[in-house]
Amino acid sequence: xxxxxxxxxxxxxxxxxxxxxxxxxxxxxxxxxxxxxxxxxxxxxxxxxxxxxxxxxxxxxxxxxxxxxxxxxxxxxxxxxxxxxxxxxxxxxxxxxxxxxxxxxxx
Amino acid sequence: xxxxxxxxxxxxxxxxxxxxxxxxxxxxxxxxxxxxxxxxxxxxxxxxxxxxxxxxxxxxxxxxxxxxxxxxxxxxxxxxxxxxxxxxxxxxxxxxxxxxxxxxxxxxxxxxxxxxxxxxxxxxxxxxxxxxxxxxxxxxxxxxxxxxxxxxxxxxxxxxxxxxxxxxxxxxxxxxxxxxxxxxxxxxxxxxxxxxxxxxxxxxxxxxxxxxxxxxxxxxxxxxxxxxxxxxxxxxxxxxxxxxxxxxxxxxxxxxxxxxxxxxxxxxxxxxxxxxxxxxxxxxxxxxxxxxxxxxxxxxxxxxxxxxxxxxxxxxxxxxxxxxxxxxxxxxxxxx
Numbered sequence: 001x002x003x004x005x006x007x008x009x010x011x012x013x014x015x016x017x018x019x020x021x022x023x024x025x026x027x028x029x030x031x032x033x034x035x036x037x038x039x040x041x042x043x044x045x046x047x048x049x050x051x052x053x054x055x056x057x058x059x060x061x062x063x064x065x066x067x068x069x070x071x072x073x074x075x076x077x078x079x080x081x082x083x084x085x086x087x088x089x090x091x092x093x094x095x096x097x098x099x100x101x102x103x104x105x106x107x
Numbered sequence: 108x109x110x111x112x113x114x115x116x117x118x119x120x121x122x123x124x125x126x127x128x129x130x131x132x133x134x135x136x137x138x139x140x141x142x143x144x145x146x147x148x149x150x151x152x153x154x155x156x157x158x159x160x161x162x163x164x165x166x167x168x169x170x171x172x173x174x175x176x177x178x179x180x181x182x183x184x185x186x187x188x189x190x191x192x193x194x195x196x197x198x199x200x201x202x203x204x205x206x207x208x209x210x211x212x213x214x215x216x217x218x219x220x221x222x223x224x225x226x227x228x229x230x231x232x233x234x235x236x237x238x239x240x241x242x243x244x245x246x247x248x249x250x251x252x253x254x255x256x257x258x259x260x261x262x263x264x265x266x267x268x269x270x271x272x273x274x275x276x277x278x279x280x281x282x283x284x285x286x287x288x289x290x291x292x293x294x295x296x297x298x299x300x301x302x303x304x305x306x307x308x309x310x311x312x313x314x315x316x317x318x319x320x321x322x323x324x325x326x327x328x329x330x331x332x333x334x335x336x337x338x339x340x341x342x343x344x345x346x347x348x349x350x351x352x353x354x355x356x357x358x359x360x361x362x363x364x365x366x367x368x369x370x371x372x373x374x375x376x377x378x379x380x381x382x383x384x385x386x387x388x389x390x391x392x393x394x395x396x397x398x399x400x401x402x403x404x405x406x407x408x409x410x411x412x413x414x415x416x417x418x419x420x421x422x423x424x425x426x427x428x429x430x431x432x433x434x435x436x437x438x439x440x441x442x443x
Contacts (some may be wrong), residue, residue, distance in 0.1 A: 032228030033171015035349040037193055051231075067231045097193075099349050106193050 001055055002062055002072050005058060008079040008088060009058025010101030016044065025054070028077070030068040034104030036097055038071060040090050071107050138397045140305035141312065145270050147298035148254035150246050150289045151306060156218035157239040157276060158211040165209050172225060172346055173201065174328060176339035180205045185263040185274070189328055189337045190221060195350030197326050200222060200318045200337065202274065204263040212243055212265070212274060214318050229348070242282035246289055247272035247309075250296050256294035259284070268313045269436030271342065307393055311402040314366055314431055319376065321364060321390040321404050329354055330406070332364050332431030357431040360388065363412045364431040367403040371423030379405055379418045379425070386411045386418065 004012065007051060012026060027045040030038050048054065048063050053060045075092040092098075095105035143149040160169055170177055175188035184205045190198045190213075199217035204210045213221055218238060225236050238332070246255050247268050255262040255273045262273030277285045290300045301309075316322050322331035328338050328351060338351060354360065365387075373392035378385050387407035394401050407427065411418065416427040 030230045032168060032230050032232060032234075033346065034344040035193075035346065037346050038230070039229060039344065041169070048328070065231050078188075099344075104344060 003057040011079040035099040036104040141308040143298040144309035149301040150292040162233040176342040191347030195347040254292040258288040366428040369401040369425035
């Protein structure tokens with residue numbers, strides 16, 4: 001199970017509306033590479049395959065493939081704004097370590 | 108007293124003269140062959156492994172695994188890079204070659220480790236990594252391209268010793284035929300086939316560190332003097348990047364690979380001391396048969412890296428010549 005915080009959910013809906021994407025879901029996946037080994041990837045998509053699981057959180061459909069889910073189980077996606085910038089932040093209990101910018105992790 | 112030609116002593120003397128003559132011929136041979144690597148074209152069959160990287164996501168995935176920038180590579184290009192672990196330490200060096208397919212040429216002893224390592228980082232990407240039953244014959248030297256083309260090959264611009272070079276990749280079963288053709292072409296322009304002795308002499312003369320001897324899993328790229336030819340500080344994320352960038356921008360290395368010269372015979376593994384404290388270790392060494400000087404590389408603590416620093420070993424004294432900092436050769440295609 002992965003989930004969005006209320007703030008992240010609001011941000012997703014705000015972007016979705018601004019882009020005219022209707023009720024499109026969010027693809028959440030892991031890709032190999034990045035300073036710590038794996039990187040988080042997030043983009044709007046509604047195409048799914050039999051390898052995907054879909055969760056609903058804060059009114060947004062989250063599509064995750066089974067391989068990425070191994071690394072993402074229990075993850076909460078937040079949205080943070082600060083002096084250093086703004087963006088989606090992954091709070092991942094399976095991450096052993098995370099790079100300084102938070103976009104890459106080791107498992 | 109004149110020796111009875113049939114006596115045992117006379118025979119031994121004749122053997123000594125013949126062996127001394129053979130030794131001198133061998134030394135001259137090694138020196139000549141090493142010179143081909145700097146002035147003409149020298150051919151050597153390598154034991155390197157070739158890995159194929161296939162799939163729609165091959166290029167973007169590989170970019171996240173290696174230290175150098177490959178996004179501007181096109182057919183016929185080659186880039187030298189390092190594969191690091193998450194701590195920024197070197198797992199292997201590799202030539203990335205863009206030919207009919209994307210290939211990695213890696214030290215044979217790293218093949219199994221790299222396949223296992225890379226496999227961990229293929230999640231759902233359309234990437235397939237597999238060993239290829241191909242052999243690598245390298246031609247190095249300023250006239251390497253000429254020799255390779257005269258033999259009917261194009262090769263990849265892999266400049267291994269800083270004087271220009273091409274790697275020719277062929278199916279394993281065609282290695283001998285390719286080697287013969289390349290050697291003939293090199294001989295026609297004053298070069299030829301080189302052995303390990305000549306290669307090592309040329310390598311140390313050119314101050315080119317070698318994976319497994321001068322750098323490996325205990326080293327950062329900057330320690331080994333490889334950042335200028337193997338690391339891009341302008342590209343996107345790759346495994347180990349944060350450590351490499353932090354070292355570059357904020358950190359200080361505690362040790363460096365340095366050039367060392369000596370009159371005494373040095374050997375890999377020899378401890379280097381200063382004021383009775385161990386400050387480093389030799390990684391490569393040989394005596395240059397032409398100058399009789401000993402050329403060596405070794406890791407030394409930062410405080411002892413200045414040119415002119417005198418260091419002690421169990422065999423005698425040696426002098427640091429400077430920190431190794433490999434510059435792109437005229438054949439390097441690092442900046443595409």
